[in-house]
Amino acid sequence: MSWGHLITALLVILAFTLLAASMPNHQRQLFGRALSSKASRLVRSGGWITLLLAFAFCAWQWRADVGAVTWVAWLMVAGLLLAFYLPRREALPRREPHPAVKAPARESQSAGADKRSPVKALIAGILLLVPVAAFAVQMLDTPTRPLLRADALHDSIGPWSFSLAQRYQEPPRTDIIDVPMKKFVIRFCAECDSEIRNAYLKIRKPRSLRAAGNVFLGRRGPEKEVDIMIPPSAKLDDGLWLTVETKTGEIVQKKLDMERISPEMAAYIKNM
Secondary structure: OOHHHHHHHHHHHHHHHHHHHOOHHHHHHHHOOOOOHHHHHHHHHHHHHHHHHHHHHHHHHHHHHHHHHHHHHHHHHHHHHHHHHHHHHHHOOOOOOOHHHHHHHHHHHHHHHHOOOHHHHHHHHHHHHHHHHHHHHHHHHOOOOHHHOOOOEEEEEOOEEEEEEEOOOOOOEEOOOOOEEEEEEEEEOOOHHHOEEEEEEEEOOOOOHHHOOEEOEOOOOOOEEEEEEOOOOOOHHHOEEEEEEEOOOOEEEEEEOHHHHOHHHHHHHHOO
């Protein structure tokens, strides 16, 4: 499980626990007594705020579309955990001022529990756990965003800071015309977007803007992607060149360490 899923799980479970603690029935289960109206409102507000915080974190971690699905899935997991825990919590021994008065209720509760069918409980548990298991499998297959990985490069070119990483941690892929290609992702600082027109990436130092390589493109959000071609005669000394074109026409270039950004591409070039 990645740190993103762990943080989301903790926030959602905390939020559901606060919401449950704001209800009188669950207050007696959790605390043995009912809270005041003011305390209940504060706990309920804390639960909703924590839920919104969890959603904001998911949207930041996986973007709005995938983040919303992940958030809803963790809501389901947290709800199931509390659904199984709270009835068990209700049966836990608690200190009561008059234990003799409580004894008949415990007998009644035990008698009611004996009437429950273990087969029905097993079937209900399986039906509830099926979507949880499906989500767990999907969660394990969800990769970490490239710019959040440890191999991402955080640097600056001119006055603009950026983060750059390979999209997939694998050797270059060969397209239909047998040309090896490699995909990269970049994100500039929020203030940089108003000053930068385009950013380009290629192997070997470009001689002009027309030969600056392929341009980074993005349909949504601050992250942009590019597919670059690996020349047959490429060498590690050629370097990976980032070119930035500003809206005023200024051109800024920087040579990046190929082995630092993509060890897989560097190894591929060595074996060419």
